[in-house]
């Protein structure tokens with residue numbers, strides 16, 4: 001059946017979802033809305049969308065499903081506007097905003113109008129913005145929150161099924177949470193880390209002020225911890241201001257944690273310092289183990305690698321030379337004098353098969369996933 005999908009905010013997330021819908025449902029009509037006409041031109045030229053508008057009111061009435069994918073403050077504003085528009089009966093409205101309490105509070109406006117609003121949030125993304133950074137497999141194997149508050153009476157299970165079918169090509173794992181739970185969880189695992197990453201960059205910048213030395217000296221540790229400080233400042237201002245109290249509490253708790261570390265250093269308490277790092281290491285190590293046991297990617301390859309310096313680099317070199325795009329790499333096991341196992345993730349079956357072939361040609365043993 002033909003459906004018309006309106007995506008409001010055709011940036012990294014809106015563009016990536018449009019690409020995935022296009023692949024899965026080529027017969028659907030996709031209309032993009034963006035105040036940035038470059039995004040619309042880019043999307044039209046590449047046939048990511050069929051049509052583009054600068055204003056939601058110019059096309060919302062045609063939609064079977066409206067996906068709000070602009071920054072949170074715009075989503076809130078456009079929800080207000082949508083309540084004033086003539087929409088198709090049975091239309092489904094959903095969003096991808098990074099915070100959910102304010103959005104779900106506003107969603108109650110739709111209930112009386114018989115409009116299905118489903119709060120959502122794909123838990124993947126990038127520090128890069130705009131449609132030029134979008135890709136169809138951005139969300140592969142990621143969690144996608146759906147907000148339970150609205151799922152009790154309305155919208156119907158049928159609307160949720162319809163949304164999940166539309167987004168089937170994203171290959172996500174659905175996770176149902178309440179708006180309150182959602183904002184608590186993401187404050188901890190996404191919002192506070194962004195605040196800290198930017199704080200570290202600002203502090204380091206101050207440190208080097210007036211010096212001939214610079215942040216270019218920073219190696220892997222600083223660079224991997226602060227990648228997300230390159231994210232969009234406007235988007236993050238919206239996120240922080242729509243999750244205020246939770247973040248104020250999280251910052252207080254983090255302050256206390258820093259005070260404990262400071263006290264341990266002050267008193268040269270070796271055990272306390274070691275425990276601080278040890279506890280974190282055990283937890284951090286287990287994230288990858290959990291991820292690989294519970295959420296195998298669709299196109300994964302497992303490769304035995306010898307226990308010697310440079311063997312991981314050797315694998316990536318082979319793939320780079322063969323021009324194969326690797327989307328993720330996990331070291332599953334490397335212990336002294338034991339061969340390690342690498343989990344390599346690809347975005348499609350062709351890349352996976354080519355990678356298996358290239359690695360075998362270099363004498364590596366591929367143990368699963370062909």
Ligand SMILES: NC(=O)c1ccc[n+]([C@@H]2O[C@H](COP(=O)([O-])OP(=O)(O)OC[C@H]3O[C@@H](n4cnc5c(N)ncnc54)[C@H](O)[C@@H]3O)[C@@H](O)[C@H]2O)c1
Pocket residue numbers: 008009010011012013014033034035036039054069070071072074075096097098099121122123124125126127128129130131232235239
């Ligand atoms: N970036 C991430 O990692 C990530 C992940 C999950 C969810 N989100 C959420 O997704 C949403 C979009 O984020 P993004 O990363 O795609 O940002 P983005 O900056 O790449 O895209 C946002 C798009 O919205 C457009 N826009 C801004 N104001 C508009 C308006 N008034 N009308 C129409 N379009 C407008 C912008 O021109 C831009 O193209 C945000 O709500 C964000 O919180 C982001």
Ligand SMILES: O=C(O)C(=O)C[C@]1(C(=O)O)C=C[C@@H](O)C=C1
Pocket residue numbers: 097098122123124125126127128189190191228231
């Ligand atoms: O990978 C990144 O760059 C991201 O910041 C993605 C990230 C996050 O993990 O915090 C950012 C905001 C979203 O709401 C969800 C995902």
